[in-house]
Amino acid sequence: MEKHLMVCVCADGAASYAVRFIKDFFNSPCDVRITLFHVAPPKGSWCTVNPLKKGRQLLEETREWFINHSFCDESRIDIKSIHSRGSTAREIVQEGYKGMYDAVLMGRQTPSMLEEFFDYSVGNKVIWEQIDFPLWFCKCPLDIPKKDILLCVDEDAPSQRIADHVGYMLSDNLNHDITMLYVYNPKKEGAATAEDVFALSRKHLVANGIDAQRIKELVLEGSNVAQTILDHTAEKNYAVVAAGRGVHDQTAREKLFPRSVCVKLLQGLEVTALWISR
Secondary structure, eight states: OOEEEEEEOOSSTTHHHHHHHHHHHSOSSOOEEEEEEEEEOOTTOSSSSSHHHHHHHHHHHHHHHHHHTTSOOGGGEEEEEEEOSSOHHHHHHHHHHHHTOSEEEEEOOOOOHHHHHHTOOHHHHHTTSOOOSOEEEEOOOOSSOOEEEEEEOOSSHHHHHHHHHHHHHHTTOTTOOEEEEEEEOTTOTTOOOHHHHHHHHHHHHHHTTOOGGGEEEEEEEOSSHHHHHHHHHHHSOEEEEEEEOOOOOOOHHHHHSOOOHHHHHHHHOSSSEEEEEO
16 A cells, blocks of 8 residues: 655755655655645745745755655655644644645754753654654664664553554565564563563554564663663664654653653654654
C-alpha cells in the first residue's frame, strides 16, 4: 500500500533535514507519495512581500530537488502553501488531520536552552498538540546514511501504536531491520515483563508483514529511560528511534525539566530521527 507523507517545508536550514531523510531512508525510485506543505505568514504581515508566492517557490524548488536527484517522479509529489491564521503549529496539525497522512515530517535542529524555555520551536509546540497521527522529527543527516530502527516498547497503548506504525512503514522497505528495546526499571513496581512486551509488539510488526528475521530484541536496565535510550543510540548507527507518547499537559516546569521520554529524546538526539505516536 502506498504511504503518504506530509513534509513541512520552511526557509530555515532544518527544513532540508526531512527532505534528505526521505531520500536516504526509502527505496529509490521512491515508493511513497509526498505532499510538501508550507505555512506562509498571515495575510497583511509586514515581514514579507507576497509570502504565499515565496512559499510556493520554495516548494517548487524542493520538488525539483527530489526530481533532479532521481528519487521521485513529479506525479508523486504534491505541493500546498497556505496563509497562517495565527499559529504555524496549529496549521500543521489541522493539515495533518485533513490530509489523513501516514506521517507528518518536520526538520529539527538541536535547540538551545533559550529556545526550549520560551517555546520558540514550532516542533516543540506541535508535539504538545492533541494529534492522532505519527510525527517524524528529522535531525541533521550524516554524509553516510544511517540504517535500521530502534523501536522503544512497553506495555502501554501508545507504544503498541508506534509498533504498528513502524511495521506498516517498513513492510515493503527491506533496507532496515528493527530492534525492539525494553528499558527495565528496577525501581518500577508491577511493570510488565520484557517477554510479554516483546510478544505484544512483535505481533504488530508481523501483522504488517515484517519477517521475523528482521526483528531483534534488546533489554537494557536503567531508572532514567530517556537517558538509557540516548546512551545506547550514541553507540549504534540507527536511522530512527521510535517511541510511543503518553498524553499529559505541559506545565511551566515541564519546559525546563521535561518528564516525557519523547520530549527528552527530541532534545537529546542529534542526528537520529525520532518517530512519535500517541
